Amino acid sequence: MLINYAILRLLSAEPMSGYDLKKIMQESLYMYWSGNNNQIYKALLQLCSDDLLTSEIHHQDGAPTKKLYKITDKGRAALLEWVVSTPPEAPEFKKPFLIQMACAGQLEAAQIEELVLKYQHELNLQLIMQQEKQRRMNVAPSLAKRERFIEDMIFDNIFTFYQSELQWTQKVLQGIRNNFREESQR
Amino acid sequence: MLINYAILRLLSAEPMSGYDLKKIMQESLYMYWSGNNNQIYKALLQLCSDDLLTSEIHHQDGAPTKKLYKITDKGRAALLEWVVSTPPEAPEFKKPFLIQMACAGQLEAAQIEELVLKYQHELNLQLIMQQEKQRRMNVAPSLAKRERFIEDMIFDNIFTFYQSELQWTQKVLQGIRNNFREESQR
DNA sequence: CATGCCATGTAAGGCGTTACATGATTTC
DNA sequence: GAAATCATGTAACGCCTTACATGGCATG
Known part of the structure; x- marks a missing residue:
């Protein structure tokens, strides 16, 4: 799934919560999922169980507890592998x-x-x-x-x-x- | 649903069967449903029950029986109404x-x-x-x-x-x- | 005799969206 | 006191695709 790699890409820059990811995707010009947390939270679970991410619970006072996701070495390797070995697709459009x-x-x-x-x-x-x-x-x-x-x-x-x-x-x-x-x- | 209007458009030129519509959509550059009969047959039923189309069974010898769909006056009116009164959407893309x-x-x-x-x-x-x-x-x-x-x-x-x-x-x-x-x- | 075209339809499942539920804190 | 933000998650639904089922005819 493409969104998994988009998430890996974002987390390769810095650790974030699901909520952070959602906001970034909403603002992104080319991540076309229109800020859709459903898919994000599911993807995060899957990526964790594949050992491409680790999650860490962060308690904050004055704000809800959040889970900080970090990319693992395996995750970085998977992302790199995907980038170089995925045949580029032609763009799709709907007009x-x-x-x-x-x-x-x-x-x-x-x-x-x-x-x-x-x-x-x-x-x-x-x-x-x-x-x-x-x-x-x-x-x-x-x-x-x-x-x-x-x-x-x-x-x-x-x-x-x-x-x-x-x-x-x-x-x-x-x-x-x-x-x-x-x-x-x- | 947009595909309904795409079908109405095609049938406004000439009567056709569902199979014909499927083929045309497969070949079309801007009807982006990639030749998907499932949606077409469902849409045809709905359009018929809305009296925007009529269907006529055509027996052919040496070929399967087919249903010829024709657009009704109500169908033409609905299509025209849709065209003039639907606010144009910006295109979407996935890259x-x-x-x-x-x-x-x-x-x-x-x-x-x-x-x-x-x-x-x-x-x-x-x-x-x-x-x-x-x-x-x-x-x-x-x-x-x-x-x-x-x-x-x-x-x-x-x-x-x-x-x-x-x-x-x-x-x-x-x-x-x-x-x-x-x-x-x- | 296998493949492909004509022709209608159904089934299963993935992708994606909106909306909902919860609950605390900040801002107007 | 209402609305927005932070934060996680679930539910329901719609769109769309692939694949399957059926069956006759034609072509190689």
Whole structure:
């Protein structure tokens, strides 16, 4: 399960509780599990029983008791092994909007335009939210050069994803205005 | 459920059987259900009981009996209503490769490069497959100008998705070569 | 004679989400 | 006094996939 490796990755940086992991995943741009503790707590149990993690109970006063999870040497080895030996998968996407577009032949030009504009708006919102997440996340100050580069590349990937989708909406809008000018000018 | 509207859309062009729908969805670039008859047959039953479709049993000699589904006026109205009144959603993506990348700080430059090259290769394969699908699908010869335009835009969307991902891999590879030159030249 | 296509359907199970339960502490 | 945060966990459900069951016809 991929989420197990995502957790191992996070714990390879520093020990954390399940709750911490949940928050980080909620804020993450590419860990796409939308802050879902159910899966996290189950995964943690499994990883512990596989000896990839150890858990330590931390009593705190003025706050609930928590379990601190640490990655083991076996865990680090498993993560490394996974990274180098897993064949990279092509990305998946779900674009419900394309299904809407596919139905748009029935509509008037102005209606299609309106739809695309709404989509554009939604994309802009999303893009701003992602940038905001990225901004909030930057607390780790002194990463190694390599780590920094990788972080940047990951952000760039997500950023250009939305950018190119936005560019596509521009192309569509222009196409509508050029091809269906007669109608939309009336 | 979105798949219901995808089915309505397909049946709005011409009557079909569940099996036909399954095949089309398998070949579709943006209907992302990977040819899954389970959902299709269930959806068809539901759509029938909602009077959005009618089904007609067709006996064929030399082939199994099939059920031909036709969209009703109510079905067309529901589809149109859905298209114009559903707020467009931002696309979702899952890129397991980014999780792999996030772990790559541990690796040597050459290993990262290898990983990215493999990803690039996988993307190229995928892109070719999608183009092949698109080529095979083009049997509908004389679409209206508007329909043609929409079809083209949808294909363009998917095409540029892979293209921009490929461009990203180029950027990453260059970055590795520039930033970690010392190591990778050894 | 095995494989594959046409055609309909069912079963099992994994992945993922929302929501709930509990309970203490802090903040408005 | 209400709401948010910290913290762990469970329950219920929906979506989606793979695989299976059936059976006739065609193709190699």
